[in-house]
Amino acid sequence: xxxxxxxxxxxxxxxxxxxxxxxxxxxxxxxxxxxxxxxxxxxxxxxxxxxxxxxxxxxxxxxxxxxxxxxxxxxxxxxxxxxx
Numbered sequence: 695x696x697x698x699x700x701x702x703x704x705x706x707x708x709x710x711x712x713x714x715x716x717x718x719x720x721x722x723x724x725x726x727x728x729x730x731x732x733x734x735x736x737x738x739x740x741x742x743x744x745x746x747x748x749x750x751x752x753x754x755x756x757x758x759x760x761x762x763x764x765x766x767x768x769x770x771x772x773x774x775x776x777x778x
Contacts, residue, residue, distance in 0.1 A: 699755045706750060709743040 696704075716736035723729040750756040 699753070702746065702750050702753075702755050706743065706746055706756070709739055709746065712739055713743065 713736060716732060716739070720729055720732050720736065723732060747756070751758070
């Protein structure tokens with residue numbers, strides 16, 4: 695039997711996977727009306743993902759990685775702005 699923690703984890707995983715798929719489909723969509731609809735669906739799923747993520751944190755179902763140091767963020771930012 696699945697626990698609540700397992701169900702939350704599975705649903706978060708499914709949402710994250712869907713969000714990645716939306717990005718691929720939207721970037722290749724030639725029909726503007728369909729593209730706009732997919733963007734709206736993606737935005738709604740992003741909101742669901744954020745709310746479920748916050749609930750998972752509150753119930754200790756998920757422990758995020760530690761936050762990056764400012765110097766690490768700046769280094770990555772610099773690498774991407776240089777095209778590396």
